Amino acid sequence: MKKLTKIGKISIPVVILCLATLWILPMWQIDLRAPQYPGGLTMKIWINNVTGDIDIINGLNHYIGMKTIHKQDFKEFVYLPITMLSFMALGVVVLLLGKKIFYYIWTSLFLVIGLLSFYDFWKWEYDYGHNLDPKAPIQVPGMAYQPPLLGYKKMLNFEALSQPDLGGWFYMAAGVILVAVCVIEFKKSKPVN
């Protein structure tokens, strides 16, 4: 079994550090703008919390019968930190073992977690935007209020912009590093054959 190169070894603590930022920086932000909210409304999603103008957004959304957002309703805020911590711990194991194959597995695991997280996020947004109270005072036929997964969308009088926050960029940097190092490791092992 091939051993990890120096670049591969150094990349592991870098990836772990990138992921550690998720506990001090928000991952994602959704900005809302409407004429009567000149300063805009912001919702920030953390690895274990949701902050920003949640109360105001909740107050607004009751007109159209959307569910109110509460931190305790998200089981993700428990699972996601555990998953990420386990992933970071596995990195230490990969570093100790120092084999390329484990690095490849570690990277695949990251990609799986990432895809699952996005799918979960999209599913929540879908539910949040579609599952409306049938007794809601304002009902627009055929209208759903699913926020965009990434990018800009106009919903009634609101404009919504969904994008990674600083922590999210670090998360993606971790992914880019992992894939790039895999490519380097794979290429460097070829000439020996």
Place this chain on the structure above:
Amino acid sequence: MKKFPLVLFAASAVAMQSCKMKDTESAVSGDAASKVYVAPGKHDEFYNFVSGGFNGQVSVYGLPSGRLLKVIPVFSLNPENGYGYSEETKDMLKTSAGYVPWDDQHHLELSQTNGEHDGRWLFANANNTPRVARIDLTTFKTMEIIEIPNSGGNHSSPFITENTEYVVAGTRFSVPMGTEDVPINSFKQNFKSTASFISVDKNTGGMKIAFQIMLPGMNLDLSHSGKGPSHDWFFFSTYNTEQANTLLEVNASQKDKDFIVAVNWKKAEEYANSGKGKKLPSQYMHNVYNEETQNTNSVIENETIVLDPKDCPDMVYMIPCPKSPHGCDVDPTGEYIVGSGKLAALIPVFSFTKLQSAIQGKKFEGDYYGIPVVKYEEALHGEVQKPGLGPLHTEFDGKGNAYTSFFISSEVVKWSIKDLKVIDRSPTFYSVGHLMVPGGDTRKPYGKYLVAYNKITKDRYLPTGPELAQSAQLYSIEGDKMQLLLDFPTFGEPHYAQAIPAEKLAPKSVKIYDIMKNKNPYVSMGEKATKVVRNGNRVDVYMTAIRSHLTPDNIEGIYVGDEVYFHVTNLEQDWDVPHGFAVKNAANAELLIMPGETTTLKFVPTKQGIYPFYCTDFCSALHQEMQGYMRVSPRGSNVPLKFGTNVADSAKVTASK
């Protein structure tokens, strides 16, 4: 040839026509419009606080646009938001003579530190029932009102010292001290004027009458504190030193000169602290609004410390000043004191340095009831000759220029303090009273604009019947010549005004009250905490308001003659979402409840019936649905107390206590 005279006549008629008298529409030139245009979405450069005169309130305008931003209720009831009507605020208008629901608000002064605006508080005087109010500039709310005893016509007020150590209150209508019943024509023996010094707490702004200086019976008109070198002094103008008590128009205009009273307040403070004053029984009310409990604490005080100049040497001096002086203004350096004899045709300017050496050299021409009168020439810096007719008030631009308003000749005149030469004059429409340069009575005027607050309006705006708005006029004073930019109407009759750069206040403006800090004893912390409690004839309704319902919105078991207290808590925590609350047939007013606040409306139903109540302040798309009903049953009937919002019948029943 016979036709010739006719042609001549026609020609001269045409010529006469073309040299008709100037009318008042002229005056605006060039780029005036662009100088006052504040584009939609943009903000004004200055907050302009304008006294409300006989409406008893304070108006807030933006400059240079002249747009009205708010009317702050101070000395008058305000049914629009419940000020003076709600249980929380009604005691703000309490005096030792009971509830006084109106006053005549004349002058304003922004708090200062080192002679410059610090943007913390605004002080306002009440002329009729002597009072001084303090307004908080983060909430634009009246926080405190203190009554002034031994006074009538609290006119030379609320001028302040350079670090807001004291706010003064000077008597325009002398009255007897104490409670003795005396004839009016015993004015000379029994009537006194007082200069009250109200100390202001550095941190809380809390006011307290520290001492009153008892002066002979005369009219103290206006005042201003010294600055810099004259920091320790306060100057009051006087008229009616003739001591007339009837037909003052004639009898108080006899003397060639009245006085400017120079008070060494530092010395007075020492005398008061060392026990030189006499304790005089005097009842006055002190009302303080508590932002936490949202209630007014009203306390009756029973005595004041009175300093008599006879017992306190070197505390008070008089400077003769021509013809019933009105304005008494001190320039930014603190060296020059401008007295404006309102019946005079010149402006005397006194020098603080000369005044000091005159006092030291005892250059007195006599005394007035034992108070030394300094010789006019010994204190005089000089006179501005032929400035206009009837000078009233003077403000400064910080560049060595003074601007004086002239009531009789209806103009503003710019003159140089140093050489006392008139530089420019501009007509005002009509009969200007006070004028104001932003920061114009501080050590560091901001300059740029001048606003003339006119006493007479006539044809300046579309006519509205016999009663017209008042007229203010904005001038640019950036160039050598004053330039008229804008007319804008104002409420009441504005007297003095203040202006402060927007950036000093806007960032501190409160948006909501934190509901977690709401310590009102009748708060409902959430809808689950709402209830209706009966105690004898008193019924307390603990109600909440949030878009877009009131809880409870159905109330039964109220009887005719009950005293129903609606304690409405606005649960919103978002900017600009107040709720209003009104009940059919309520004999007082509505409430406007700011986010996070609890406010109480008292209602005593006099007739059996169903009483709708609702939110009056358009709050959301479902505002029209924000309503409820109270059932009032005949006294003696047996309807159980029942209340709730959207609960099944009989689900929520509380037994009568």
